[in-house]
Amino acid sequence: MDSQGTHSSNSKDLDSLQRSLYKNSKIKITELLFWVVAFLMPLALPSHDMMISEIAITALFALSLDLVLGYSGIVSLGHAAFFGFGVYSAALFAKFFNADPLLGLVVCAVLCGFLGWMCSFTILRGSDLTRLMVTLGVALILLELANQMDWLTGGSDGLQGVLIGPVLGRFEFDLEGRTAAWYSMSIALLFFMFARVLVGSPWGYTLRVIRDNRLRAMAIGVPVSKVLISVYTIAASIAGVAGGVLAQTTGFASLDVFAFDRSADLMLMLVIGGVGWLYGGIAGAVIFKILQSELSAVTPQYWMFWIGLLLIILVHVGRDRIKGWFMPKGLFGKLGEQSEDRK
Numbered sequence: 001m002d003s004q005g006t007h008s009s010n011s012k013d014l015d016s017l018q019r020s021l022y023k024n025s026k027i028k029i030t031e032l033l034f035w036v037v038a039f040l041m042p043l044a045l046p047s048h049d050m051m052i053s054e055i056a057i058t059a060l061f062a063l064s065l066d067l068v069l070g071y072s073g074i075v076s077l078g079h080a081a082f083f084g085f086g087v088y089s090a091a092l093f094a095k096f097f098n099a100d101p102l103l104g105l106v107v108c109a110v111l112c113g114f115l116g117w118m119c120s121f122t123i124l125r126g127s128d129l130t131r132l133m134v135t136l137g138v139a140l141i142l143l144e145l146a147n148q149m150d151w152l153t154g155g156s157d158g159l160q161g162v163l164i165g166p167v168l169g170r171f172e173f174d175l176e177g178r179t180a181a182w183y184s185m186s187i188a189l190l191f192f193m194f195a196r197v198l199v200g201s202p203w204g205y206t207l208r209v210i211r212d213n214r215l216r217a218m219a220i221g222v223p224v225s226k227v228l229i230s231v232y233t234i235a236a237s238i239a240g241v242a243g244g245v246l247a248q249t250t251g252f253a254s255l256d257v258f259a260f261d262r263s264a265d266l267m268l269m270l271v272i273g274g275v276g277w278l279y280g281g282i283a284g285a286v287i288f289k290i291l292q293s294e295l296s297a298v299t300p301q302y303w304m305f306w307i308g309l310l311l312i313i314l315v316h317v318g319r320d321r322i323k324g325w326f327m328p329k330g331l332f333g334k335l336g337e338q339s340e341d342r343k
Contacts, residue, residue: 041181087257092152113234203227
């Protein structure tokens with residue numbers, strides 16, 4: 001009788017979990033409206049097409065780091081390594097092999113995913129400080145390689161003469177940036193939906209278990225090393241795609257894509273938008289890029305001061321409280337938000 005009661009209880013728990021997963025994975029109307037408005041922005045703000053493209057690329061880049069930091073608990077200060085590798089991969093592939101942008105992104109995803117897979121073994125051991133130094137070291141190594149191999153990368157002068165073919169053979173990249181804006185947002189939306197499916201799946205919840213207590217995850221039989229290797233590989237691949245889109249929309253690749261401040265800015269975006277929440281990277285990228293553009297125009301030398309002030313306000317007031325002022329709870333769904341997972 002006890003065994004039957006236990007079996008019945010387990011079945012109810014499983015059904016409840018399945019319903020919860022299904023509910024959290026459903027796309028809300030507000031999310032659809034958000035993306036519709038985003039795709040209308042190039043029409044509403046035609047003079048800001050390149051900035052819209054840059055925000056979409058940065059949001060995709062932030063999404064890749066959020067998978068590693070927010071959902072897996074892996075601290076990284078060298079995520080620009082994969083972004084920069086994607087930039088040069090797309091630029092070199094277009095210049096010497098094939099100018100098709102979509103094929104170039106496939107190459108970026110594969111190459112950067114392979115690089116992420118090789119680097120993933122270095123983050124399985126050691127503390128957070130060790131991971132910070134290792135990830136930063138990878139970015140610095142790639143920076144120096146790109147600088148020394150000037151016969152291939154152009155060195156400090158950058159890789160020039162990169163010509164990108166039209167998207168789907170029809171939509172050419174224009175000087176105004178209209179095609180670039182829609183192309184960047186389309187790629188960002190595609191990978192956002194991919195990440196949304198991942199974090200809403202049992203695999204995504206396994207990431208959170210590892211993030212919250214790795215030892216307990218190992219004790220219950222979770223293959224921690226395999227899961228972390230897979231998420232790091234996927235995140236590196238997405239970061240590489242973001243870099244590839246940047247190279248394709250600008251037709252240029254330079255050493256600054258490997259710079260430390262790019263990884264640091266990315267971390268700031270996640271702090272502003274919120275880690276462990278897919279829309280946090282998008283919100284952080286939008287806020288950071290708009291503030292950077294507007295404040296640097298007003299105070300070119302001191303715009304970082306105002307960013308720092310914003311971070312202080314976030315710490316003292318609380319991001320959740322500020323977010324509640326502007327966005328009702330559940331507007332975009334939980335999507336694995338860190339604060340709600342830990343309740």
